């Protein structure tokens with residue numbers, strides 16, 4: 250299965266991936282309307298300092314501890330993609346407590362949100378991958 | 393004969409089904425449960441009262457779960473006996489069901505202390521099941537004065553759930569602080585102040601000496617009038633079936649890392665069983681949903697002939713009240729790193745080059761990075777500890793470790 254991989258060597262720390270992610274998941278057709286003057290809640294986050302930076306989003310683990318731990322049965326694996334049912338989530342943050350990557354964060358409403366590889370969105374490539382100007386985020390199959 | 397029989401229809405029982413089916417798609421599974429409901433998420437009963445979920449959404453697995461997994465689910469039947477020599481279980485109807493491999497995932501039962509006059513209390517409930525939640529909802533009116541016995545996880549979650557349905561809520565606990573099993577004094581102070589701000593009253597270091605109908609006389613001498621009593625002083629592992637069958641029981645059912653009990657072909661998992669806590673080096677009951685799942689899954693895989701062990705068990709709690717989140721893990725021993733800013737509180741416990749435990753209140757973002765340090769027993773000398781103290785972040789790892797985390801399949 251194709252997953253998102255990042256290489257900090259190429260990351261510019263420009264945060265564009267965060268904006269593309271927030272836009273792709275906003276359900277709006279205009280990037281300006283979706284993002285301008287709003288606090289964005291992207292599912293991918295840049296970590297780092299002036300020298301090193303890298304993007305972190307869900308690794309879609311083959312044995313996902315978040316799915317096993319979710320107290321509501323809101324997280325599940327569908328064809329390798331770790332998905333969240335936001336209707337079922339109660340925002341208890343158990344998944345935040347167990348994800349070793351710090352890849353889950355609450356949405357504006359308090360329920361959890363996470364990267365779902367853009368399977369509900371435009372399709373093809375995840376928006377962060379398509380939008381990264383320096384190919385620091387790659388979407389491919391790795392062993 | 394069913395190849396696999398499972399007692400229990402909650403986290404550990406469901407995990408056992410999923411564990412078995414990850415190895416064996418065919419072998420017949422019979423699941424027996426005293427509760428008459430489709431599998432539901434027990435921790436969500438307080439959210440149900442709060443209106444944050446409903447009976448449909450709080451199902452722990454989709455409606456087609458049993459069918460898809462080829463499970464003959466017999467809901468609303470109670471097992472009264474396990475006969476390990478005949479390899480049968482007996483139901484309350486008298487029916488005997490033979491098993492090849494048996495999973496005992498019977499959870500826990502509420503502990504109700506003996507207090508003088510308890511029988512004179514008109515409306516009293518425990519808070520452990522969907523039926524309890526329904527009974528409590530029925531008992532409440534918007535004017536109800538509620539008395540909750542126990543300021544632990546269950547008592548306080550119950551309080552949060554009924555806050556807008558009750559007139560007033562008073563919580564009594566013998567301990568000198570709230571959530572005594574997971575919080576230190578400072579953390580408990582922050583949480584208590586937060587709860588009081590939302591209208592709860594506390595009587596700590598105190599207990600009910602006797603009930604006289606709807607009056608509770610406390611040890612301190614104070615008398616409290618109430619309309620509804622919630623008994624939430626704790627739970628006890630359900631061990632009687634295993635004990636009566638001659639199986640080894642300590643505080644909970646004794647199991648090895650695959651969930652095997654001392655009885656041949658009998659496994660146990662979840663709140664009824666003990667696990668080996670690597671953060672304290674002790675075998676103990678970790679009555680928490682994630683652990684119930686891990687243990688049930690490992691046992692299911694093992695029952696079906698595969699290999700999986702519960703290796704990294706630690707206590708882990710995620711709990712929150714009215715927007716204030718509390719995440720804790722591990723054991724509270726060793727040196728500490730503390731930071732506090734208003735309701736945001738962090739204390740890390742470390743010793744022998746390992747992170748042993750932590751308490752985070754308020755800002756809990758990315759706490760799983762801390763939890764993984766405890767579970768994986770990552771040597772602190774190999775990471776940037778100052779950065780880790782500042783906040784959970786992958787920057788604290790070496791570039792090589794980050795490459796392994798972010799550029800490889802996980």
Ligand SMILES: Cc1cc2nc3c(=O)[nH]c(=O)nc-3n(C[C@H](O)[C@H](O)[C@H](O)COP(=O)(O)OP(=O)(O)OC[C@H]3O[C@@H](n4cnc5c(N)ncnc54)[C@H](O)[C@@H]3O)c2cc1C
Pocket residue numbers: 320341399400401402403404405424425426427434435436437438469470471472497498499500519520521545546549550630661662663664679680681682684710711
């Ligand atoms: C109000 C509340 C809030 C909680 N919140 C959290 C939380 O936020 N996070 C967390 O990690 N944990 C929480 N917990 C704890 C969590 O619910 C348990 O750890 C978890 O449910 C354990 O699962 P289990 O499968 O071991 O047992 P249980 O959930 O107790 O299920 C036991 C099953 O066995 C069946 N059974 C028992 N005896 C018999 C019998 N003789 N015959 C047939 N069937 C039988 C029952 O019907 C049931 O299906 C909470 C618990 C409560 C009560």
Ligand code: SF4
Pocket residue numbers: 306307308309310313314315316331347348349350351352353363
């Ligand atoms: S949320 Fe975390 S634990 Fe869950 S699949 Fe993604 S990276 Fe893995």
Ligand code: SF4
Pocket residue numbers: 318319320321322323324333337338339340341342343344345360361
């Ligand atoms: S916050 Fe939501 S997704 Fe995460 S464990 Fe709790 S219910 Fe599950």
